Amino acid sequence: MDTSKITDYRSLSHFKSDTLAYLRYNFYERQGVYLDKKLDVLLHDLEIPVSGYVYGSSPKDTLLSPYLYLRFHNGLQVLQRGKSGKPSFDLIISWARPLHSPEHIRLARESNGKWTPDVNGFYGNQVVGMIKMMKNSLK
Known part of the structure; x- marks a missing residue:
């Protein structure tokens, strides 16, 4: 999909x-607007509060994080939405360059996966490489 021509935010x-x-x-369709920019640019446009996150890690190097899942519903909300036929979706942010730092591990432990001001400050300064979407479903 060519996302470079879609620029109008709705x-x-x-x-x-x-x-x-x-x-x-x-x-997702307008991701070209956010590529090679700090995640803060996307977060500034986002009208839905981020409730939590999960960082991706490499099996070969636990300090390496190539991506991040932005979550908009907690586990109970995901279950309730699923039962009512309204699935929950995450945005998956792949970094332009994988993060290599113990900071993301420390933040995850301290925040327990919640999107806090400290988490926002750290990830907001990272550069977006790609954006995907994935259905968040709990069984």
């Missing part, structure tokens, strides 16, 4: 609060 109200359509259009 508000959540444009999608009548359909968060899946909002995330897909603004951050």
